[in-house]
Amino acid sequence: MTALWIQGLTKEYRSFWTRQRIRALDGVSFQVPPGEVFALLGPNGAGKTTLVKILLGITFPNGGDARLLDRPLSDHSIRARVGYLPENHRYPPYLTGRQVLDYFARLAGIRRHVRSKRIGELLKLVKMDPWGDTRLRKYSKGMMQRLGLAQALVNEPDLLILDEPTDGVDPVGRREIRDILLDLKKQGKTIFINSHLLSEVERVCDRAAILNQGKLLKIVAMEELNRGSTLYRIDLAEANGFLSEVLRASGVPFELDKTRLTLSVRDTAELNRTLDRLRAASVEIRAVLPLQSSLEDYFIRVLQEDRPGGESQVESQRGCSP
Amino acid sequence: MKTLAIIEDTFRESFSRLTFVGFFVLSNLLVLAILFAVNLDVVDGVLAAATLFGKELHLNPQHGLQIGPIIRQVESAFAVTLYVMSIFLSVFATANLVPHMLEKGTIDLVLSKPLSRRGILLAKYLGALSVVSFNVWYLVAAVWLILSTKTQVWNFAFLAAALPILFTFAVLLGVVILVGTLSGSSSLAIMVTYVIFFVSQPLAAREKIVPLLDSQLSVTAFQTLYWVLPKTFELGNLVRETALSRPVQSWTPVWTSGLFGLGALVAAIAYFERKDY
Secondary structure, three states: OOOEEEEEEEEEEEOOOOOOEEEEEEEEEEEEOOOOEEEEEOOOOOOHHHHHHHHOOOOOOOEEEEEEOOEEOOOHHHHHHEEEEOOOOOOOOOOEHHHHHHHHHHHOOOOHHHHHHHHHHHHHHOOOHHHOOOEHHHOOHHHHHHHHHHHHHOOOOOEEEEEOOOOOOOHHHHHHHHHHHHHHHHOOOEEEEEOOOHHHHHHHOOEEEEEEOOEEEEEEEHHHHHOOOEEEEEEEOOOOOOHHHHHHHHOOOEEEEOOEEEEEEOOHHHHHHHHHHHHHOOOOEEEEEEOOOHHHHHHHHHHHHHOOOHHHHHHHHHHHOO | OHHHHHHHHHHHHHHHOHHHHHHHHHHHHHHHHHHHHEEEEEEOOEEEEEEEOOEEEOOOOOOOEEHHHHHHHHHHHHHHHHHHHHHHHHHHHHOOHHHHHOOOOOHHHHHOOOOOHHHHHHHHHHHHHHHHHHHHHHHHHHHHHHHHHHHOOOOHHHHHOHHHHHHHHHHHHHHHHHHHHHHOOHHHHHHHHHHHHHHHHHHHOHHHHHHHOOOHHHHHHHHHHHHHOOOHHHHHHHHHHHHOOOOOOOOHHHHHHHHHHHHHHHHHHHHHHHOOO
């Protein structure tokens, strides 16, 4: 069984006046097994939202095939087991949060006695219970996003499709949403996320697909990424004479610019070992900052490789790295 | 249950809008005007005195006026007024329902639920029709109740006049939904529907106009328009005849208009089922 099965999916938009064709998806194929948290990454206009819209029957493909929870997309009843949070969603402003959840639960076919209990639980889960009876026109963007997540969960879906779930949410709210997603992952739900926040994706997802100009470039497992190196910036109080010697002895690639040290380590254990060596050599450390997430590195590298002549650019950058 | 949810939401959406509130306020103003402005003194079934907005109407005392026929005439005039007013306001008030549903961020959510597209549009149609039915029945019943209480003439046929009003709205709602689905514009939907509503009057006079046309092409075009478009003018006459308890002279305007409304609704569904959002 697969939660999501996509084979050669193609979508072409044609301008009515100019007859110009724009290929939004070009033969995309992949599968997502049940219980996996899968991310779809790509720059603006890569075709991510088009793909999601096709999966939910909002847009129709020109070619290829796809199945949701082993059922064809034409079977709209399967969407009773799918939760969806669209990007820039708009709920009726004349409703309260509770009424919105009730309305969408009814559209999903949830019975009254189940609805009222479920809605109360969800408002608590997304920390919106104090505003459940407030009209939406008084909600902030972050509150709308929390309500949107509750709406997507109202039918207890087996497959959750989220388009920019943390968009407009403050850092605390982002963390809470991330915790909810991790909890759903533990419950064995399949989650499909479209997001630009790669650090969030990296923390929650099992695998990520990278799309560019409608084409699937790569699918990467987060475990694989973690096996690569990660950059950290270390701010030192002052650079003593033994510093370079200590670092060379540790075998970790580094770059030193006065009191700013850049380390390339394989994992946090290697980072801690190196920091211990520095402290042992009486080097005072003021700050340790991760420079870029490894997914971000990977994402940019994949996109650069996709450009014409991209491979040579990547090589020259690698040559500059510590 | 899902269809009912959309119908209920259409009610809530309608009453959250100023257009529907305006419709309701105007209806109440009309009812209040009738309540306070019209005063009739009836003695033994004969109209003895009548005042309109406080001004006494001069009745010939030697020809004691039977109140029944007068009230039926008054009510039929009210019925035709209500017909034009209800259609005008209802089209205006419901034209935004479909374009609003089609807005980005709203349509995505509705289409992602386990509903057929056909079911969604039909539920929206039924929702709009239910809201207008509520308003029209309220208006017609209130006017009937006031006139009947004041005159003790209980003309139930006046209540039945709500049926052709609602039928005409149901036909025109098909056009509102079709134009709204095709263009996503409520303004265009209002314009097209009003044109169809008002063009019916010259088309109904085809027996006088056709002999004046020069070419066969003009005659054919005129006749085609008459037969294809809804016959709102004749349906207005049907409202008056119903209020007067007269039998229907011809069902042709009813079934041809019904076919047009059905065709518009089917075309809207066919387009909506294939459209990318």
